[in-house]
Amino acid sequence: METKERSRTRIGFSRMEKKYEWKDHVIFMGILLAMAVWVNRNIEIKGLYMDDLYFWSCYGEQGFLQYVFPLGSTRFRFLYYLAAWLEMAVVGNHVNWFVPFNILLNTAVAWSVYLIGRRLSRSKGIGFLCGFMYLISRMAYYQIGQVLGLMETMALWMAIGILWYLYRYMNGEDGRKYYYLSCALYFGVCFVHERYMVLFPLLLLVLLIKRSKNLAEWGSGLVSFLLVQVIRAFTIGSVLPAGTGGTQVADTFSLADTVRYGLSQIAYVFGMNAGPEHLNGRPWGQSPLSIRILVLLADVAIAVIVLGFLIKVIKDKRKDVKGKVLCNLALFLLFIGACIASSSVTIRVEMRWVYVSLTAALLLLAYMYGVLTEGVKPELYLKRLWPWGAAFICYVFLMLPVELFYRAQYPNLYLWPSQLCYNSLAEETYGRYGDSLFGKNIYIIGNSYEMSDFTASTFFKVFDKERTAEGTSVEFIDSIRDIGLVDDRMLVLREDPEHNGFQDITQFVKDLKLNVEYGYYDDGWMDEHASLTVMAGETGMIDLEIIYPGVMSGGEGIKITKDQDDPVTIPVRSTVVNETIEAEPWQMVHLTFDYNFYMHNAQEQRGKDRLAAIVHMTAR
Structure with a gap:
């Protein structure tokens, strides 16, 4: 009876927990949103330049079809171009909206990472930490701080979606729909960024692991890949992806550089900036000792989880379970390896390209935690926390100050000074x-x-x-x-x-070139008496155009005094009088004006004297 009562209590507790689970999701997602806003608070886009400005100009000058489907270009990313067109249509001339948009989009990706991490680890807390680490990563600089960051965010999101759906296909009884979704996402991501064509082997790997004999599954994978190649060949005349910085991969590829860049990306995933300052803000060798120690300690925490995972898998007597775990491990590692390889074949490695590999590594860590805590009841929090949960938490808390430090180095990145400018x-x-x-x-x-x-x-x-x-x-x-x-x-x-x-410095130069003591105003009106100093130009000539919009009665004249010279009286016989004053080049010339007339019907009086005429000056 007691056992049955405990069972009922446990079932009741589980139902109650599921009923209010959505509240936990709302809380965690709210925290992630707040963190995204806080950690990116100093990033702004107020003016566009280079690629961002070029893509905006294309949006403003090209028609919809020409912008979204640029035939003959070096790249054909119609899904990204469509999203960019919609974004620019919404943002309009509110340039400062791009960063909030990027933050919200990256937060949505973090929510996805949280939900996937929760499923892999069977722990909302671990899933939250995965989303948290994704958000605070230094590698988000481009996705937040550039308009074209939309492309990287879309590609990362879709690539992680492919990984997740392939995982569900391999581990679900009825996973065929997830495989088809993976194929659809693969087709899509290739037209956001062609770098992700490299994920095609994953589509075949899972079929081999599942020993699929379904022709529709094999066909959908192959068709998605071939269709991408056919479209690329038709639209850009090539199936080979273009490199970065206007280069071609076929022209710049080097096996030695590829291996070196691959190793540097692995170092990036483990928190080490293995590259030059203009690409990461602060290289590993120039980083403070305290930061390097924190990174190494964080890697120790990772090693604890990985070592525990490997020991458990090796000791597991269940061949079917062991095989399943190893297949899942192969899926994650091949995904990370493919992403690293595709980002290593060009002329340099930028942190933004490593972001997807880091995200997959975080999810792999969540999966390892799930394997390590398999069989532990969800309500036994302390047993799930120690030691694997504690190791995961240590990793996050050790990396938090590291990521914040490297984020403070953004001004050293090659694109940052220009954006600030x-x-x-x-x-x-x-x-x-x-x-x-x-x-x-x-x-x-x-x-x-x-x-x-x-x-x-x-x-x-x-x-x-x-x-x-x-x-x-x-x-x-x-x-x-x-x-x-x-x-x-x-x-x-x-x-x-x-x-x-x-x-x-407009006002400073204006005052320097024309310093008014009294009687002359910005709109050109001058009082009966005025005094000012004007800088002559290269020739020393100062041209005056004096306009009297009133009715002349005869005898009107203007007395002009230059510096200490004798005054010169200019008769006014028409509504417009032109006069030139000669001086030395770049000389500061003091002029006084005295009119023997004024505007009788003027509706205002600005100084102690009445308005007399409109005067335009030109120094040449």
Whole structure:
């Protein structure tokens, strides 16, 4: 009776736990979302440049079909292009929305990692730690900080989906639908990023392991692969994937480099930055000793789990169970190895390419935990915690400060200074002036950033709802002497290389070129009496255009005094008077104006004197 009562209690407890399990999911997912926002809080996209700007320009200038299906290009990623088109249509000219979008998308991937990790480990806590480690990884820099990060996120998500569905196919009684889903995802991911064509052997591996004799299964795997190749051959004229940086894999492939890059990616998975500073922020050899010790201790925690897993598998007397575990292990290792291999055949290794391998490694660790705690009842938390859960937790807590440290090194990455630079350009222009920016001539002192003509002509179009920024131009100058007087149609910026940015010095240059003591206003109106200092240009000539929009009664005149010279009186016989004042090149010239007339019907008076005329000045 007592045994039956305990059984009923246990069943009741299990039902109650499942009934409210969704609350645990909501809590864990909420924490992951909060963590994603916090850990990426300092990443911003305010201006687009290079690849991001190019893809935006294609979106703005090409039709839908041409953008999504670019026939004849070096790459054919129509699923990514479709997603990018939809994203840009939603974001519009709100450039600062890209990072929140990337954060939410990466959080959704972390939720998937959590749910898969929970299933593999049979523990919500371990699944949560997998999602947590995915989010805080230093390898998220590109997926969050670049518009094209959408491509990497989509590809990673779909690749992990392939791994998960193949796992379920191998381990389920009725897993045929999961195999077909894997084939569909494989077809899709190849048109997000062709690097993942390398996953095709996994589709065959699981069929061999399952000893499938179903022609439909074999056919779907082969057809998905062949269809990818046929489409690529038709659209880009090649089945070989292009390399990075405008290279071709066939031209740059080196077996020695491939092995070296493969080993470096394995080191990345284990927390070691095995590469140059511009690709990882801080190389392993230059990292603080405390950080390296934390990484090595975290690897010890991993080794404890792996060693325990291997010992249990070796000692297990059940051949069917052992065989199943080894097959699953082969699936994970082949997936990780294929991803590493596909990222090692080009001219360099970037951390963003290792992200998918790291994610699969986290899920493999969760699977090992599940094997190690097999047979332990879920309610026996302490037994599940020690020692394997404790080792997993140690790994996470040891790597947390490491990942945060390396995230702080993002400014050393090759793309980061440029992004900061164009963020600053956006802040100092559109962020400061809004839509009134359009139509202005923007002068930039210096060009140490080597801004391309394409960037100069396209950058500000992103902020315009009409995508034209009509009348807006960018010109690079060596000094403020290269421009005349600053008017309302001009902006003057200077580069600030020390801070990877720009400074708006329009007002400073305007005051330097034209310093008004009294009586002259920004819109050109001048009082009966005015005093100002103007900088002459290269020729020393200062041209005046004086407009009197009133009715003349005769005898109107303007007395102009230059520095200490005798005043000169200019008669006003028409509504527009042109006069040129001669000075030395770049001379600061003090001028005073005295009118013997004023606007009788003026509706305002700005100073102690009345408005007299509109004066336009040009220094040349």
